[in-house]
Amino acid sequence: MQDPSIEIALIGAGTIGLSFAALHLTQNPNCTITIHDTRPDLQTYIQRHLPTYLPENANQEPYLARLSFANELPTAVKNAQIVQEQGPENLEFKVAIWAEIERHAREDALFWSSTSGIPASAQSREMQDPTRLLVVHPYNPPHIMPLLEVVPAPQQTAEAVVENTLEYWRELGRTPVVVKKECTGFVANRLAFALFREACSLVASGVVDVKELDEIVQASMGPRWTVAGPFKSYHAGGGEGGLTSFMEKIGGTVKNCWDASKEDVTANDVSVGGKWQEDVCKQADEAYGVVDTAERDMKTRKVLSAVADS
Amino acid sequence: MQDPSIEIALIGAGTIGLSFAALHLTQNPNCTITIHDTRPDLQTYIQRHLPTYLPENANQEPYLARLSFANELPTAVKNAQIVQEQGPENLEFKVAIWAEIERHAREDALFWSSTSGIPASAQSREMQDPTRLLVVHPYNPPHIMPLLEVVPAPQQTAEAVVENTLEYWRELGRTPVVVKKECTGFVANRLAFALFREACSLVASGVVDVKELDEIVQASMGPRWTVAGPFKSYHAGGGEGGLTSFMEKIGGTVKNCWDASKEDVTANDVSVGGKWQEDVCKQADEAYGVVDTAERDMKTRKVLSAVADS
Numbered sequence: 001m002q003d004p005s006i007e008i009a010l011i012g013a014g015t016i017g018l019s020f021a022a023l024h025l026t027q028n029p030n031c032t033i034t035i036h037d038t039r040p041d042l043q044t045y046i047q048r049h050l051p052t053y054l055p056e057n058a059n060q061e062p063y064l065a066r067l068s069f070a071n072e073l074p075t076a077v078k079n080a081q082i083v084q085e086q087g088p089e090n091l092e093f094k095v096a097i098w099a100e101i102e103r104h105a106r107e108d109a110l111f112w113s114s115t116s117g118i119p120a121s122a123q124s125r126e127m128q129d130p131t132r133l134l135v136v137h138p139y140n141p142p143h144i145m146p147l148l149e150v151v152p153a154p155q156q157t158a159e160a161v162v163e164n165t166l167e168y169w170r171e172l173g174r175t176p177v178v179v180k181k182e183c184t185g186f187v188a189n190r191l192a193f194a195l196f197r198e199a200c201s202l203v204a205s206g207v208v209d210v211k212e213l214d215e216i217v218q219a220s221m222g223p224r225w226t227v228a229g230p231f232k233s234y235h236a237g238g239g240e241g242g243l244t245s246f247m248e249k250i251g252g253t254v255k256n257c258w259d260a261s262k263e264d265v266t267a268n269d270v271s272v273g274g275k276w277q278e279d280v281c282k283q284a285d286e287a288y289g290v291v292d293t294a295e296r297d298m299k300t301r302k303v304l305s306a307v308a309d310s
Numbered sequence: 311m312q313d314p315s316i317e318i319a320l321i322g323a324g325t326i327g328l329s330f331a332a333l334h335l336t337q338n339p340n341c342t343i344t345i346h347d348t349r350p351d352l353q354t355y356i357q358r359h360l361p362t363y364l365p366e367n368a369n370q371e372p373y374l375a376r377l378s379f380a381n382e383l384p385t386a387v388k389n390a391q392i393v394q395e396q397g398p399e400n401l402e403f404k405v406a407i408w409a410e411i412e413r414h415a416r417e418d419a420l421f422w423s424s425t426s427g428i429p430a431s432a433q434s435r436e437m438q439d440p441t442r443l444l445v446v447h448p449y450n451p452p453h454i455m456p457l458l459e460v461v462p463a464p465q466q467t468a469e470a471v472v473e474n475t476l477e478y479w480r481e482l483g484r485t486p487v488v489v490k491k492e493c494t495g496f497v498a499n500r501l502a503f504a505l506f507r508e509a510c511s512l513v514a515s516g517v518v519d520v521k522e523l524d525e526i527v528q529a530s531m532g533p534r535w536t537v538a539g540p541f542k543s544y545h546a547g548g549g550e551g552g553l554t555s556f557m558e559k560i561g562g563t564v565k566n567c568w569d570a571s572k573e574d575v576t577a578n579d580v581s582v583g584g585k586w587q588e589d590v591c592k593q594a595d596e597a598y599g600v601v602d603t604a605e606r607d608m609k610t611r612k613v614l615s616a617v618a619d620s
Binding site for chain 2: 116117139140145146147149175177178179180181183184185187188189190191192193194195196197198199202205206207208210211212213214215216217218219220221222223224225226227228229230231232234235236237240242243244247251252253254255256257258259260261264271272273277280281283284285287288290291293296299300302303304305306307309
């Protein structure tokens with residue numbers, strides 16, 4: 001990424017595509033972006049929706065001036081140094097589009113898929129050179145949240161591709177983390193869904209309702225894990241003996257919780273589509289109606305800035 | 311809590327006791343506190359250690375002036391309107407001490423146990439009037455973290471005791487949440503340990519290391535859940551259709567993650583004391599050494615203040 005100017009092709013103009021466009025435009029003053037999507041109203045659509053992702057009260061013209069639009073894939077990718085895909089979550093689509101992208105893109109272009117679950121090793125099936133592709137999975141929305149899970153295909157994606165990808169995102173002030181195996185759901189969703197399952201189980205048990213559970217997390221783990229992740233937190237909790245000492249002292253409680261969790265998840269049938277689901281969804285509707293994501297994003301920016309400054 | 315001045319007895323002068331003392335003293339200018347502990351150097355000990363829990367650069371004299379010390383339990387509790395216990399996590403100790411406290415305390419005093427796991431219904435076994443006791447479980451350290459899990463003994467603790475407890479903590483700007491059943495581990499630890507188990511399993515699988523996993527959480531769920539808990543987040547993720555729509559769209563991924571989680575936790579033997587544990591603890595030592603909790607607490611205050619102000 002020594003080149004001060006860089007051209008990026010974004011494939012797919014859904015909400016993730018718009019959010020990534022805003023991220024590149026605001027954090028990387030040297031980039032120009034071509035957005036590809038087959039929708040006929042592409043330019044009008046982007047010009048209408050992108051501004052809600054850009055900083056309020058800023059002059060948006062300089063951002064929009066660095067954008068172009070392409071309904072044809074070859075046009076979109078031909079000059080790009082980065083091709084970033086956020087199309088449908090469909091293996092056949094991805095296999096076909098990467099083979100086509102490879103035919104038209106520069107030989108040194110980086111290929112990134114935003115998929116939340118289809119590994120690069122599967123997407124690259126019909127590529128001539130599968131060493132070029134990896135997954136860059138955002139935590140939505142990427143123009144706000146710092147995390148990018150960088151998931152190379154083990155023994156396939158080239159080391160230099162991984163390094164250049166990390167370098168790009170670090171220069172933009174983001175937090176790219178390499179996931180070493182193409183495990184189901186990658187890491188962030190696996191962690192979040194594990195807690196979510198326990199949350200659903202506790203609500204199904206009638207211990208707390210949906211809103212109370214959210215209050216509990218917002219007043220405890222949320223702020224704690226913003227500053228120190230779970231391992232660092234429990235390591236600190238063990239004092240000078242660290243996590244080893246924490247497990248010696250609290251291991252019994254951890255075991256009791258894990259055992260109770262297993263029993264309750266089974267008793268409450270907390271599987272997707274289980275009987276609990278309708279009630280939990282109804283409680284969420286009643287508690288929150290339609291969530292104001294602009295307010296959520298504004299508060300999230302303040303939280304991130306508080307922890308970054310300190 | 312109409313009385314502008316209030317006397318509080320704190321039973322047990324460990325780290326939780328000191329942290330609660332700092333919380334009451336700093337957030338409630340109308341309180342005086344008597345700390346009870348059987349250690350012979352009680353006063354010297356408190357005067358040496360309490361200042362690290364109090365605001366830096368503040369004149370600490372006015373805080374310390376509102377403290378007194380009692381090696382004898384009856385002296386400590388006799389005038390208190392709140393008796394808050396953070397003694398050893400031992401059922402026999404708690405059963406005995408509440409019976410004794412009840413004999414010496416005012417009839418209108420609130421009785422709170424800080425236990426992380428022994429329910430009020432068990433602790434109150436030898437009390438004349440078991441309607442007076444409930445659990446007020448902090449998320450450590452309570453002088454920083456807003457959450458208090460208020461766990462009455464169902465069909466036993468008086469409604470007025472619950473209400474007065476909530477009122478006290480709300481006036482102090484904290485987040486007390488009622489837990490309706492005395493479930494194992496209450497709610498916060500159940501949730502946190504569920505994610506922790508998944509974290510241990512992913513590290514045991516070699517997907518990421520301890521430090522990378524913490525980075526992932528700090529750059530994603532931490533800040534997100536500080537602003538909106540898991541239900542509110544996924545409800546927002548579903549757009550206008552809310553959580554129902556989220557589960558329709560993402561339910562397949564959730565199911566795949568839950569299934570993979572179950573398989574991996576079993577394959578990695580993620581039980582307390584399992585083979586994974588030594589390696590994870592070693593990684594935590596190497597990554598963090600001894601954690602600077604003062605820095606963590608300072609950053610946490612900033613995060614909490616960012617979300618409170620916005």
